[in-house]
Amino acid sequence: MFIPDDQGASASTGGFAEPPDNRPIPHENVRHMLFGRLSVVQATIKQLHHLNYAEPNDWSKPISTGRPNEVMAILTKRVNIT
Template sequence: MPSTPQPVTSPTNQPDPQYENVRHIVFGTLTAIRNTINLLHKLNYAEPNDWSKPLPTGRPNEIMVILTKRIRVV
């Protein structure tokens, strides 16, 4: 009985097992969040433009921002 050829999967279609996405969510005032984003930038952790736009939380003077970062896992 002839074997049925298996579909070829591209490496780009499969997740890289050495990397995972993590999501950071920061809540606070606009000033506190800007300071945190600037600090993480100075520490070479994330670029300021990598963060989401400020999103309202429904609480007075509080917003949130989200950063999704791909990190290497060992």
């Protein structure tokens, strides 16, 4: 969420907090792939957004798989390793 500077908030650092000793938090990328009809893929992306898992614009544009009425969308998400 963006809070204007005039409300006393500082700029975001991308959502990754530093541990107390200032060592970077280890992370890896995970890739999610959705396959199905365009309407079902879009509905799933909206539901994952509603659950605060991923922003809709973070997904690729739907890509045809070559199968009738089937597309795929890809999301690469950075996750912290604890």
